[in-house]
Amino acid sequence: MSSVDKYRVDITSLKSELTLLSRKRAQLASRLAYLKSTKAVCPRPGLGATHGLMSDELLERDRERGKLLLSHLSEKYDEQQNIHLQNLYRLAGVTAFKVRDPSANGKGDLLGIRIECFALKKFGAPHYMLLSVNGKTNSYDIYKYTVPLHIPLASLAKKYLHKDLGAFVRAVRREIILDVNKRTHLSCLSNVVAIEADDACELVKLEFAFPKYGACIAYLRCNMVDIKSAVVTKFVQKQADDPDVDDEFQGEETETVRDEKLEALMPGRIDQLCVRLATIE
Template identity: 25%
Template structure:
């Protein structure tokens, strides 16, 4: 026997080494299996596994101290879970792409007619948080010819170039501007349509609405967090005698109503109220502050802020620090 053969024989692993390698690989496989299985609800997995294991008479392979399952069923579950994880990843990727672009287009089937609809997904975001997406569904314009004596029931002819708004998830208080934009940018044939402009204009007023609502909701939360505890006997030096008791806004976030109360006289007949009308961009369109039906001009100026003459109130910038400016002064300025 040559020295090369001897060297080759001496480098082959021993039986004990092979057993150790097999045990190591088996433990590694079991660890990965347990990790995959734990990616979903552990309880539902154990329930499913115990049901499958009870009906199987095959040899059991231990996965963990509390989990027993057959090799065949284990492979089936791992394949199923892998497919689910892959599908979840694809859905997550699609969700991320939709949010990155702000607008996305897709095709769905109308269950009532089995025809394809054009779907538009619109994303809105404020303060780094995404809101609930809105959806528009458009169907082909109906170009079916009118019935005639020769053809009383003409075959339906969907347009290949023109669309019409079919369904949507836009709030009801935006129906009027939505219909106006649809009439403007999606006219019937033979006029040209501009779907891109229609979708972008719709997204524009939805984003502005979300920004207004987000800013006003933040102020409303400040008001709620700073309401005095009227049942407490302790005096809070930080609570003004006259405090903001209510901060209300309409669904469009275009009208704000504010109420003040005197902490020392909750049931007082004196009414202190303010109304703020907002523009689409969130600026102040109108502002009235009254105390017993008398207009309080110094409070109106205080709410607007010091920079209102520089155009700050033309956008949402005026809302910065608004809660502090809502403090009712003890004496007129």
């Protein structure tokens, strides 16, 4: 199931839960209306006016309790609905909010943009952008941000921000998603015992331990989507110079050799690397 399909399933589930809560609220409201209109507690014949007065007091008390119950349920319902609505927006990946920054040098009214990505069954750390209004062009400028430095934010802003705010946010989110997906695919590879990478995850070192094939180290050069090139070395048993050396001692040392078989498998789409490596025994 793709990430988009997972989002659709989550959204459908949340919508179904909202529908059930709406029905429950309607049922409770109907029950309260019944309690208000009915004479559920009626004086029985022959008990006199005192008992009738007590029955009226009990009925009024039930009505007040019903009002309090409905008010409480209404507040809980609204609170739950707000939570579900917020979760729906989070699943969409982008939320906007107003910000007031007293230290913004005359740019106190800011537009905040929060971008979130869902991976490995959870939301990662959100990324924020604060945008100020450019009075001359009636457009937005980037004021502050927490977007990773290797995301080309300046070039995206130059291309989209002064023309179309929505297009700019979508472009930034796309770059963030590609970055997250690349790191996720690399970190979840089978038989990987260690991984090292630079901040942009463009130069990556992977250490493999295949059960039958042996131990290997792969040095990769990547962009956002593809592995462009790779250098792979394999650890093999070092051959002894002296043929009379006991085999027991030959296995204690290893040497690294170029592994052209693995090197040929590495280049290509990062999200398909696991499929290519599945051919290694």
